Amino acid sequence: MADALPLDGIRVFDATNTYAGPTCARVLADLGAEVIHVEGLRRMDLVRLLVVADNTVGEDYWNWGGYFMKRNLGKRDLAINLDRPEGREAALRVISTCDVFLESYAPRVMRGFGLDYQSVREVRPDIVYCSLSGYGQSGPYRDWVAYGMGLEPASGISSLTGYPGEGPLRSGISLTDPLSGLIAAYAVLAALHERRRTGRGQYIDLSEHEAAIPLVGRALLAYQLTGRVPERQGNRSPDAAPQGIYPCADEDGWVAVSVQDDAEWHALCDLLGRADWRADPGLATRDGRAARHDELDAGIAAWTRGRDKAEAMRALQAAGVTAGAVLHGKDLLWNEQLAARDFFDVVEDPRAGKRPFPRQLPVRFSRFQVKARGPAPLLGQHNREVLRDLGGLTDQEIDALEAAGVAGTAPEPALPAHLVRIGAAHPVQELIEAGAFLRVEPDYKEQLSARFGTEIGKRAGE
Amino acid sequence: MADRALSGLVVVDLSLGIAGGYCTKLLADQGAEVIKVEPPEGDPTRHLGPFPDGTPDPERSALFLHLHTGKKSVTLDVTTPAGAATVRRLLARADVLVESFLPGTLARHGLAYDDLAEQYPDLVYCSITPYGQTGPWRDYRGNGFTAWATGGLAYVTGNPDREPLANGADPAEYFAGVNAALGILAALAYRDAHGGGQHVDVSLMEAVAANLEYTTALYSMQGAIRRRWYSRHVFRYPSDIFPCRDGYVAVIYGRTGLQQLAVLLDRPELLEDPLFLSYAERVKRWRELDAILEPYLRSHTAREIVEAAQDLHEPFALVLDVPGLLADPHLRERRYFQELTHPRAGKLRYPGPPYRMSETPWETGRAPLLGEHNDELPPTDQTAG
16 A cells, blocks of 8 residues: 655645756655646746757657756646637646645746736635746846856855855856755645645745755855854864865765864774874864965875775775765775665656666655655646646647647647757767766666666667 | 744754854844853854954854844753753754764764654754765765865866866855755755654765756766866856956856857957857957957946947956945945844945845844854753753
């Protein structure tokens, strides 16, 4: 029997796209909600073309994006043009059966569709309606176009990140997207908690910019308390010394070491055989060690260079020093800790075949499992069942919507697949030469199949 | 204050450090009563600065003041029988317990989930640890810095010819905190729907690894191992942070490719240039593209550049530092920062609501003094312990 889940019976109208919004809705789906991902035929979710399976696409090129799959596992898909009156009418009938409405368009868009909070509340008075946007629904930047790549710099996080004495840096992912997706899911759960007690719904205005600023809260208060603007410190920290990321023997191998207290310092000295450091009163305190950080870095690197990253981490941990190998994508897929905790769900996609996907909410509960509930939907895959079973439309009415181009299963306009194939494929050789890729392993499906004990990448019928 | 989303919830917070602190801040700011149980010397974040004049003061730690808004503070040594017994009595009226000790630590004091579940079957018990409660790494030491590494984000952050880089805001800790807060509300929803409390197990490493935008997907879909590449998006260039006349600016092109960039630079001939038409060309020859952008960027301020680009619907962004955030006109108009007065730290502006709810607004209060609410502790039961 399937687990009983926290959000059993909750239905979500997910009119979001790209990254943050779909992340929120996927968390709700993993927790048991029934999620309908809603796309327009002229506003297909753009990430359907990102990280396509095996770096190529079939004729229905819009169903091959690995990026889309990860964020939309276990959802259903309704592809309908909300800017057409018949589309809006049909959607409203579906929305009237939903508990949660999510959208991530610019503030003017839902008003234009007549699907803003006031309109939706007329058909569903207790709806929990959450808008995710770059800068919020009010204020001078409200209409600014925002991508996640810009919000980490705008939130102040990048000002704290970078090599010492150099410019601000952004993380290797659009950090604020998953963060706002998770915060949005938290806000929706809080609103549903309140709705279970009072019966009322509400509107949530989530500015992805504002949701990220608490991460720099310490720096904000420190600046006001001390008058000093916090500087970029690379891998160092006022809370632990020495702290750094040190080179190892394996190719592009690194280990992170963070000496959190004096006991860890003594353990590090013993492991490295540095009785001189251990006896040095100048190094007995964190401040003393911070003052001679360059010297300590050289000594630690001399030790780490002789070991690969996994071995260095094991030895440091065994000695009682906080340390972690710097893992890359392939390392993670093979990592023993993640494997022991079933962090990857192997899901069979109709186009990509079986593939491992990381959890979106990696929390473990003792009474139920939170995990992907199924593959990501094809564009418009569930138009008929959603419009008929939830919207109460007849088959003839649905046929008419499809004939009029209001609902469908292909984007408008559909491009020749061979052109999309060229555009969606990554320039692998150039990326390797630029240093952005370490390498590409042609036998990855065989390796993954051995790791996961099932044939990865095999499509049904192959 | 019955009109707050989590009014009536009682949280006993044994966690120390950032992740647990942010988790219970999210709960407190939404109306839960959070009783922060601190060791007699105070939470470790009270001893991490920066402090005014560099003088350590447990009541004026920037990190503590930020993380513990709206909570109560009681001091208890939970490693003594009397302290553990008091925690058990506190739980009599609690819905949630949050803790961040290494696995097995609280079991030595009779405060593990299994020790409490029989007496408190409805308790939601949330544990936040570096690697989780199970698996071969469960006993390893860790913090936000090492979680960033083991979770896969350090490898893709930084310059390709340099060492991988930490993120100065310590996002691993905050992601774990949000995961924990989400897990707690999910467990409470479960309790309302099906009955019963449960154990919620949060791992810092996994909280990072769940957000790998392309890192595992590129291998599982294409066999590629992705590295770090400046501030760039791996499949877009330009999307990077550039120097400009008065600092830095994030240059990011939008839906129409580089078309609007040529308009912004007022150089329509670039639209014919292979550099503007082909991503593969830009990956090879990005320095040439930088050289094209540089004169424009160097001669304009960040705000001029972003406003001009936004007029063309391009998603350029400001690169704000702390003073820039505090002075930002948009945040000011949205009344984002919250001014709070603390008896020892004085009047300061704190980060505001991460989202705005129409019916049950977010609201925060100042951080507590160490042991400020000790008189609310349940009376000592002389027969216990």
